[in-house]
Amino acid sequence: MDKEPELMDGEECVMRLSPHPLxxxxxxxxxxxxxxxxxxxxxxxxxxxxxxxxxxxxxxxxxxxxxxxxxxxxxxxxxxxxxxxxxxxxxxxxxxxxxxxxxxxxxxxxxxxxxxxxxxxxxxxxxxxxxxxxRQHRFYITDNRIITQLDFLGKKSRSLMYSNINDLVIRKPVLGNWLNYGTILPVTASGFGLTDNMSIAGAGIGGSGKRSGFGGGLGFGGLKSMQDPRGRPYYILYGVRNPEKIYRLISEFIRETEATPILKKISEDVETISKQGLDQDPGDETSEDTEPKDNTTS
Known part of the structure; x- marks a missing residue:
């Protein structure tokens, strides 16, 4: 029986996933x-x-x-x-x-x-x-985070809160387009989920004098680097079924996570204003009805 990850108080596991065989x-x-x-x-x-x-x-x-x-x-x-x-x-x-x-x-x-x-x-x-x-790769989607696990010659695990995700990348191979499976890569602000791809190009020209025996050369080189979303299968949602559905679900959780602090701040502001209104001195809101005095004497 697969061992479920330990959840936080009030946390709910929404979806359990594993890689597609292909x-x-x-x-x-x-x-x-x-x-x-x-x-x-x-x-x-x-x-x-x-x-x-x-x-x-x-x-x-x-x-x-x-x-x-x-x-x-x-x-x-x-x-x-x-x-x-x-x-x-x-x-x-x-x-x-x-x-x-x-x-x-x-x-x-x-x-x-x-x-x-x-x-x-x-x-x-x-x-x-x-x-x-x-089959030892297991992925869990909760209402607070993404949990990935690998139990093979040891245990590797990753827990990623939705508040730390800056971007989601979805990739489907050729077979994935036909059989509806693909990989979802969460990218964080620190760059976790990105790898550096480097390409090098070079050219050179050389020659030597027949009589003098001396030689000379001229070379040129270039280096290009770019970041590409990529990760090890046990740190991402690798080869999961229905990737678009999972992508939408995670995106919704991310949106809710981003909206929660704003709603909390609004609620706190409203509560503060209400307390200030109750603490204010109401003053003389009522006045007694008095008859005008007759200052005339007979």
């Missing part, structure tokens, strides 16, 4: 690729080896040629993944897998077919763990 499709594909590679290479390794041998003008006779191509098909996609996701952990994982199986092939009875079976097994295990990781 919101983690990028992570699933990272482990699905080894499964596909293991199946395809295990069945068609001779044809694949022959194709790449002709492509790179290599001899296709040896087993190590097949293993080299197996390495190539495993590591090149890992490099692409590392560059796209701006992290080298996936390249390190794929390198570790390839190295371990190659060493097992060199020093034990393991054959190429066993290497492919092992690759398939690791991919399947990775898919199971990835889905478990997705």
């Amino acid at each position: 919101s983690f499709i990028g992570l699933y594909l990272i482990f699905l690729y080894p499964v596909i590679l293991g199946i395809v290479f295990g069945i068609y390794h001779e044809d694949i080896t022959g194709y790449f041998s002709d492509l790179f003008l290599m001899e296709a006779a040896g087993l190590w040629t097949a293993i080299s191509i197996w390495w190539l098909l495993l590591i090149v996609p890992a490099i692409i993944i590392a560059l796209l996701r701006i992290t080298w952990k996936w390249l390190a994982l794929y390198l570790s897998i390839a190295t371990v199986f190659t060493l097992l092939k060199m020093y034990t009875w393991v054959e190429l077919i066993h290497m492919n079976i092992g690759l398939i097994s690791i991919g399947v295990i990775g898919l199971v763990i990835s889905d478990y990781y997705r």
